[in-house]
Amino acid sequence: MFKRMIFTSQRRRGHLQPMPAEPRKPTLLVLTSTYPRWPGDHEPGFVHALCQRLTDRFEVVVLTSRAPGAALRETMGGVEVIRYRYAPQRLETLVYGGGIAAHLERCPWKLLLVPGFILGQYLAVRRLVKRRRIDLIHAHWLIPQGMIARWLVRYVVPVPFVVTSHGGDLFGLRGQRLQRIKCGIATASAAMTVVSEAMRQEAGRLGLHPPRLEVLPMGVDMCDRFIPDDTITRCTDEILFVGRLVPKKGLSYLLDAMPAVLAQRPGAVLSIAGFGPEQEVLQAQVARLDIEASVRFLGAFTQADLPALYRRAALLAAPFVRDTSGNQEGLPVVLMEAIGCGCPVVAGDVAGVQDLLGEHSDWVCVDATNTPALAETILRVLAHPVEAGERALNLREALARRVDWRIIARGYTDLLEACLAGAVGAVSAAPR
Structure with missing residues (x-):
């Protein structure tokens, strides 16, 4: 049985030469x-x-x-x-x-x-x-x-x-x-x-x-996906949480802080985009705090759908903590995604976050287990939307050179x- 071979059009010493095979990728x-x-x-x-x-x-x-x-x-x-x-x-x-x-x-x-x-x-x-x-x-x-x-x-x-x-x-x-x-x-x-x-x-x-x-x-894709959109107007009172519903994400502390936030901004709404084993416990906590009218569990979102959330929210709250086993975030991708979309952030002050936020850490980082301080930081960002937006865009410019x-x-x-x-x-x- 004959095998078909592909030859070059060049002749060397009167013979057709086979094309060299492409090198194998490792x-x-x-x-x-x-x-x-x-x-x-x-x-x-x-x-x-x-x-x-x-x-x-x-x-x-x-x-x-x-x-x-x-x-x-x-x-x-x-x-x-x-x-x-x-x-x-x-x-x-x-x-x-x-x-x-x-x-x-x-x-x-x-x-x-x-x-x-x-x-x-x-x-x-x-x-x-x-x-x-x-x-x-x-x-x-x-x-x-x-x-x-x-x-x-x-x-x-x-x-x-x-x-x-x-x-x-x-x-x-x-x-x-x-x-x-x-x-x-x-x-x-x-x-x-x-x-x-x-x-x-x-x-x-x-x-x-x-x-x-x-x-x-x-x-993070800061060129095509996680980018700002000036045509979208931010909701001045929407607080966004994105992540798995597990202890190290600190959502329970954010829920505890919400009554203090609502006392000063009654129109505030917490939108929770995520899934995980703690969902039932967290929903029970919302009911116990009597804040069901101001908290929405949206379920999980794909990467393609997340930018719309980041562009709409007044801020992303990422109250990271160290859980009882010592587990904590390394370098939170969700913060990079939000900043990529120009969304202001408030973050729990765990190892790695200061690497990401640099000189902006003092303004937006907080011990998330201190719920009065967490509420105060959220209220400060909500009260100064222009400054918060400018900080987010400045931070985006610095991050794009490091994490794209x-x-x-x-x-x-x-x-x-x-x-x-x-x-x-x-x-x-x-x-x-």
Whole structure:
């Protein structure tokens, strides 16, 4: 049987020459607990957004956990997605709808799902690297993905890996044993990234010493999506909350502050865009405070629909706190999105937020657990809309140079390629 070949039109020494094959892109395996289950999913999409922007230089394969309604294998936005099983389908409830930490805090019995979650992921990764050539691994979150990448390098195949901590895995997950595990992961990695300078300092304080440590946050599309719109008039009394309904987001403190806000601004309305395991508790709190007429639970919104909310609201209230397990935000994407749309913000003063807000921190940051202070800060911003808007636009200009996806993706691409080149160089230099 003859095989068809494509030849160049040039002749060399009387023979047709075959066109050279395009060089193979290195394959990047991305490990993550959560990932959009389908296009337009309201689950956090920052890992997918990064993966899409790496496809120019890598063949990107994502391994994540199975979710009801999601395909076991698919290609989403140029990214190959593989989902592994970790329990009977009706029990696969550990990840989506609030995150692992929130599920474990609310439903301790789900701790029984954790061994299967970790083992299922490890076995799926091991099968994958044995069947396909994987050049580099990017593990999102130290535990469990970074831990699994370390096991893989140690026991299966020496593939270099980069681990990214998003905040909760670094600030939370306390205890000597977990601390030793995190230190071992960092040391075994080719590089580690954190999403804020505060996290870099925390990593050093905890004794994490990777070969290379960089601050690279998740990005925001400040060119096409999260942009101001001067044709939209802001609602002077609408307070917006966007995020998962979990303790570290601090919504319960914002609700406690609302009666004081309403006492001075009776027309104020709190719009809550989000979902999560605390929703029933928070709705009961609204009823107990007798503020049902001034609070709206809007449900979850897709990334495409969020800009309209940010452009309409008088301010975004993001009352971040450190929860009882030590979990807190790393560098809040929601703040970057709101600022991208020119929306004034009030934020809980947790590590990482000052990295983002810089000199504006004193005006809009507050200890969210101090509800009178939180109410006072919200009222101050509402009372000075012109000044608040000018501050938001000034902050946007500064942030666009730091967190726009084009800049962040370039930083991750350069880091991943450097780690890959280092691994190839080490193999080439090894004695034969």
